[in-house]
Amino acid sequence: MATTVKLNKKAKEKLDRLQAKIFLSSSKNLSKQELLEKIIELSTEEKEKLLAKLEPEIKFPLKKKEIETIMSSSKDWGVKTKEEDIDKILYGE
Numbered sequence: 083m084a085t086t087v088k089l090n091k092k093a094k095e096k097l098d099r100l101q102a103k104i105f106l107s108s109s110k111n112l113s114k115q116e117l118l119e120k121i122i123e124l125s126t127e128e129k130e131k132l133l134a135k136l137e138p139e140i141k142f143p144l145k146k147k148e149i150e151t152i153m154s155s156s157k158d159w160g161v162k163t164k165e166e167d168i169d170k171i172l173y174g175e
Contacts, residue, residue, distance in 0.1 A: 084115065 089097065097114060105111050112120070125132045134141075144152075 087118065 097117065101112060101114065101117055104117070
């Protein structure tokens with residue numbers, strides 16, 4: 083099932099250029115759909131790079147002091163939970 087994706091003009095131009103560069107370097111003519119599927123596949127394999135691109139103010143990996151600051155801000159609510167319970171709450175059964 084195909085889904086329509088709307089891109090702004092700048093993003094469409096970048097996609098067109100990438101599509102052309104791939105064709106020139108490999109002689110493989112990928113459709114925009116195939117190209118987007120490959121980009122999605124790559125982004126799931128390289129999620130740290132994607133996150134860094136999405137949130138440029140956060141540097142990965144975090145420094146030890148930053149991790150300690152985050153961990154020290156957590157509070158014990160007095161409720162015992164298991165990882166499985168948390169997974170069920172977050173992702174469903």
